[in-house]
Amino acid sequence: MSRRLALRRGGTPVTVPYERKGDRILLDLGDRRFEAEVKREGSWFRVRSGESVTRCAVARGSRQMWVSCEGRTYVLDEDRPEAAAKGAASTDEIRAPMTGRVVQVAAEKGASVREGDLLVTIEAMKMEFRLTAPEDGIVSEVRCGAGVRVELGDLLVTLEPRT
């Protein structure tokens, strides 16, 4: 299985290795496998497995994944650090958590950083906020400089996984 869902539900890990080929999804559920054809239809995903067809809706919230099937909604926390540790290749975007002013940029393009290393310090509401690396990686882009005003959600630094 080349991919995996790494989520938590009420503190319990929901870890599901899976494969995707076109519209076919194959889930490895430990003691069994589940295969389905999944097609997006607007907000819905039409899930066909054998003769049965159901519709589920999925959305990503700020820190959670939401899925609704047959009128029942399930909320799952995204389990990022574990996903990173297991080597899920992804790019991290460090964005401004609030509108404010950049006090210091510690990140340098091309530098190798460890999880927890300081990247940027922002000042807002007379308080300083330290933005640190969420996981190990390489700084691939620095999009801000000291003294610059940033808006909520502005991209500041991009991290790429070490290869």
Place this chain on the structure above:
Amino acid sequence: MSPARADYAARRKPFRKVLVANRGEIAVRVCRTLREMGIPSVTVTSDADRGAPHARAGDESVAIGPAPAAESYLNASAILDAARRTGADAIHPGYGFLSENATFAAECRDLGVVFIGPAPESMARLGDKSAARRTAASLGVPVVPGAEEVASVERAVTEAERVGFPVMLKASGGGGGRGMRVVASASEMNAAYEAARREAASAFGNDRLLLEKYVHPARHVEVQILADGREAKALGERECSLQRRHQKLVEESPSAAVGSKTRAAMENAAVTLAQAAEYAGVMTAEFLLGADGSFYFLEVNTRLQVEHPVTEMRSGLDLVRAQILIAAGGSVAEALAQAGQAGGTAAKPGAPLSLRGHAIEARLCAEDAHHGFLPQTGKILVLAWHEEEGVRIDSGIAQGQSLSPYYDSLLAKIIAHGRDREDARTKLLRALRGTALLGVVTNQSFLIDLLEDESFVRAETFTHTVESRQWPAPAEIPDTGLAALAAFSSEPRSAGGAEEDTDRYSPWQRLGAWGRS
């Protein structure tokens, strides 16, 4: 002929422009009828509701104040000012907020604005729970043993001992479950009394309490009335026994527990009350139905009820249209005839009202049914309704909307109409299962459990059913849900519909660790 009646006869449109002094689904619903009647509408919004659907539901919208209801939707002078500035000659108050405030209704009248509801005098006589109890008792309508006013904890204990514990404390000035407490013994009275008084004061601006014997087990059954100040007509009953915190969750009509004899007696009691108060408008008389078939008058709601669609689905009437026609001086017969047209069953004046089939409503609320029904906030990431003939959705929400903590947790009402109870129940379940609301925790799953429960299937529903039972724990995620999650997670980033318009710009998305230095 009164000036209002002459006016009504002379014009096709009863009002020039109507201001809807409410928010959420009821504001949207009232605007729908106004649009159908060709009457321009004005909605009002607090600062927290600028982007809410009701702000766009009318022809124009006026900002009336900050988020707290006391400074906006309960702010009578701001609302009257909005009516004056927009040239509205009538105000529809919806339910809650100012809808049962006789002072506000009188202020409207003084300013020459029609309050779409009863006259302040009728409201004072029936809307106040204590006064209504006295009126009912004087008319021979059975009331629950109790006291109209308990001005102190000591008095409450004395009265409770007289009628026998357990008792119920209630706010004289309001409804909707606020300011209500069941008190099992004298030792609980002090805390319950203070809590009920605080709630009553903050919800209704009136902290007077009354006390009643707690009838148990009981069903909640109410009669819908349409009246014009002379004639009053009963439009059948609704059973609303399924409640939490004394707020209704599921309502239906007819009630399986009401036979034709009880129905006639209840309808007669409700009509008597309306006529005694020379009531004009829609009104609901609420009763407690005991296990032995005896019923007691509870209170009158001098406004449109949240659950009015249940009656509309069975009768084909548009009760908001009926309210507007009567507020403009129309008679019950005229209102019935005209308000029936929109619903498809054109009732001829004088023709007997026909109530068809069975209707059930479920209230979709932003609250966590598994954690004490605590209200929830958040942003609606995905919203998709189920469409089917015989299913009606009265909604005040939209995808992308952020829900603030300032107001009631009611998001939408889903109402199903079927040829019989089981048909309606099945349809409502289908509608609930076909609805997706992501981003905010709701009671959707709990409503499904409730409608699937044996007690509901057998129509054995009582006011304590919801809170006295152990309900199923949240279910495991089905394989289909995991497959959909996997499909979503492995989509090319650009394809993500739900993700696209929600959290692409959220700084929390990939922020990682951060903190104050």
